[in-house]
Amino acid sequence: MNFITSKCNNLKGRVRLKGDKSISHRAALILPLCHGDAVVKNFLFAEDTINSLNAMRMLGADIKIVNDEVHFKARGLQSLKPPVKSIYLGNSGTSIRLISGILSSIDGYFAVYGDESLCRRPMKRIIDPLNIMGADIKSILNNDRAPLLIKGGKLKGIEYSLEVPSAQVKSAIILAGLNADRETKIKEKVRSRDHTERMLKYLGADLEIKKDEIRLKGGQQLQARDLFVPSDFSSAAFIIAAAALTENSEVTIEDVLLNPTRTGFLEAFKNMGGQFEILNLREVNNELVGSIKVYRSKLKGITIEGEIIPRLIDEIPLISILAAFAEGETIIKDAQELKYKESNRIESIAYNLKEMGIEYEIRDDGLKILGNTYILKDSYNFYSFKDHRIAMAFSLVGFVLDNVRVYDCDNVKTSFPDFVEVMEGINGKIKIV
Numbered sequence: 001m002n003f004i005t006s007k008c009n010n011l012k013g014r015v016r017l018k019g020d021k022s023i024s025h026r027a028a029l030i031l032p033l034c035h036g037d038a039v040v041k042n043f044l045f046a047e048d049t050i051n052s053l054n055a056m057r058m059l060g061a062d063i064k065i066v067n068d069e070v071h072f073k074a075r076g077l078q079s080l081k082p083p084v085k086s087i088y089l090g091n092s093g094t095s096i097r098l099i100s101g102i103l104s105s106i107d108g109y110f111a112v113y114g115d116e117s118l119c120r121r122p123m124k125r126i127i128d129p130l131n132i133m134g135a136d137i138k139s140i141l142n143n144d145r146a147p148l149l150i151k152g153g154k155l156k157g158i159e160y161s162l163e164v165p166s167a168q169v170k171s172a173i174i175l176a177g178l179n180a181d182r183e184t185k186i187k188e189k190v191r192s193r194d195h196t197e198r199m200l201k202y203l204g205a206d207l208e209i210k211k212d213e214i215r216l217k218g219g220q221q222l223q224a225r226d227l228f229v230p231s232d233f234s235s236a237a238f239i240i241a242a243a244a245l246t247e248n249s250e251v252t253i254e255d256v257l258l259n260p261t262r263t264g265f266l267e268a269f270k271n272m273g274g275q276f277e278i279l280n281l282r283e284v285n286n287e288l289v290g291s292i293k294v295y296r297s298k299l300k301g302i303t304i305e306g307e308i309i310p311r312l313i314d315e316i317p318l319i320s321i322l323a324a325f326a327e328g329e330t331i332i333k334d335a336q337e338l339k340y341k342e343s344n345r346i347e348s349i350a351y352n353l354k355e356m357g358i359e360y361e362i363r364d365d366g367l368k369i370l371g372n373t374y375i376l377k378d379s380y381n382f383y384s385f386k387d388h389r390i391a392m393a394f395s396l397v398g399f400v401l402d403n404v405r406v407y408d409c410d411n412v413k414t415s416f417p418d419f420v421e422v423m424e425g426i427n428g429k430i431k432i433v
């Protein structure tokens, strides 16, 4: 599947998006560990999050989908048992890393694997701490990548300092720690998304966050509770960028997740000169939610570095597009983690910027992009590198420069299956061929 996008303006309307991917994963993985019944509304039914649901079903979790809601009858971690088959997690880093934390605390053997891209991503970051807790996790090909063979059982609580700023690693340790024999303490130098901590607190967990340290009691029982999943901020970011880049646009995105550990993109966008308003800000199930009204914006280049990086890591492909149409230079630093996503995002961005004729420099921890240096051509041909965020980000270039084709966009279904319909709904000119 390829995208063709064309020049457009006047993006208008009100948009309501499906639930946040990170929170949907956590609902799928954490609710079966609780006791009681719960209904999840606005769950994101995308390939990645469906992989999390199916994995928990393979362990015996009672999960039913009724009229777009997910119904859980949860009987606790002890009710989950090793499946006969290996657990396939597709393209989803969040699924494989978080579930490895859960499996580590269940008696038995589990094999987990994913698609070609997932089997290239680093797993030592979870293997090491989970093995210190008492699991026995082996990389089957001995390359610190999936497939992983996990022997789970009794775990001990540990004190652990995160080497990489990663919510997936932090969450794997927290989920393992829930059933450990004593307290677990995790230190993170740079704050990453905290949805696991927030959801666990909402479900009654004994968990404390003090400055850079998370403390969690071992052997906890959680109570299932209904959840509403706010709309995905990372998906909303594509609409924000599309409206900002096109003449005469004004779009409102309703009830979006606005947790500050996720909204670094809005801060960067504002510093670039982005025009938007936040409306109806409130808390829902221990997460911040509000609507974003965004306008056509004249942008300037900025430097993005340090603690903000984990809070906008998935939006860096999109920030590169904004930078390409901004006045002056944008520098992205401290973003080495981009190399370990669905593709090496530093290289994927650079390859496509080159196709635009943009002047840029690749660095070990990011990129330097010189705005408005693109060359006017009859058409532009981008490659997604089978990475959903690269596909969606570069498709927006066509809204400004016309005649864009992005090849191999099937992976958009992993996070934003209705991307094309949503864009069309606000007058975006996008076709699938």
Ligand SMILES: O=C(O)C1=C[C@@H](OP(=O)(O)O)[C@@H](O)[C@H](O)C1
Pocket (backbone or CB within 6 Å): 021, 022, 023, 025, 093, 094, 165, 166, 167, 168, 169, 171, 193, 313, 314, 337
């Ligand atoms: O915990 C999560 O839901 C996620 C954490 C981030 O990954 P890392 O933890 O590897 O930084 C992010 O890139 C990913 O899209 C989702």
Ligand SMILES: C=C(OP(=O)(O)O)C(=O)O
Pocket (backbone or CB within 6 Å): 048, 091, 092, 093, 094, 095, 314, 341, 342, 389, 415
């Ligand atoms: C990196 C991403 O997801 P994951 O790590 O779950 O594959 C993403 O959605 O951009």
